[in-house]
Amino acid sequence: MPQMNAVVLDRFGGPEELSFRTIPTPEVGENDVLVRVEYAGVGSWDAAEREGDYDGVFGVPSSFPYVLGWDAAGTIAAVGDGVDRFAVGDRVYAATTPVPRGGTYTEYAVVEAQHVAHLPERMPVAQAGALGWDALTALSGVDLLDLQPGATLMVFGASGGIGHLAVQIARHRRLRVLAVASGDDGVALARGLGADATADGRREDVVAAASAFAPEGLDAALVTVGGPTTEAALGTVKESGRIAWPYGVHPALSTSPRAAVSYYNGDRSSTAMDRLNAIIEAGGLQVHVDRTFPLAEARDAHLALREHYVGKLALRIA
Secondary structure, three states: OOEEEEEEEOOOOOHHHEEEEEEEOOOOOOOEEEEEEEEEEEOHHHHHHHOOOOOOOOOOOOOOOEOOOOEEEEEEEEEOOOOOOOOOOOEEEEEOOOOOOOOOOEOEEEEEHHHEEEOOOOOOHHHHOOOHHHHHHHHHHHHHHOOOOOOEEEEEOOOOHHHHHHHHHHHHOOOEEEEEEOHHHHHHHHHHOOOOEEEEOOOOOHHHHHHHHOOOOEEEEEEOOOOHHHHHHHOOEEEEEEEEEEOOOOOOOOOOOOOEEEEEOOOOOHHHHHHHHHHHHOOOOOOOEEEEEEHHHHHHHHHHOOOOOOOEEEEEOO
């Protein structure tokens, strides 16, 4: 049986449970593709999954060795008999789930073809490896808010994975963006990505910044991190406004803002990925990868999740 290098868990726990070794290359189902992974994203949810927080939530029991990794980019190595959109050699990126097929901390990953997209030429593969889930979540949030050009949007957590992509998608839609970021580097990133105004959520008065940006109230907000500062800032959204809150953003609201809150999951359909690609091809999106680690150093990548960083972290596989 063909073997591949991978980072696996033999039990849930801390970063020390991640081990680098060879495991069997997965088999390709009828509606799957096999991706030779070059880069894979490392997300905060990977740490939660590593600890066992998602055990059983996908409707199937967890099995070991367990391979983490939800995002990947690389080249199609094989296609299932029912797949006609892809061919061996195609350059692609994917937004997958580790259960039940296995994740992307591997040389080869099996992904349902419906969650794979062709890689636009202008998107570097090193960025695309960390693109899928966060970009589709950002796109779904901006779509949900359904704002007209010129409307005001606050992106809270604008220097994070979802947030820095949401800033760019909103600017592509010609929205006026107030980016609430974290630290000098986060503010600089948001400003460089085209935010109309910025505020450091750790050090500045975000309510004052929002009131100065939209004296009559913000039209909408997209939230990627919760907490007291978030809740105070959401008070500046008009009563007629809307707030988009992806499932999994914590801590949860302790009080209800005057504007309606819509909770949502990112759309991973091929239609959504086509819409995302159109933005990329128009030059409207780049992924800021703060640090990249070799696959064998996945433990270090997980330790880095606990530290301050902006944008995304990634693994270099090939």
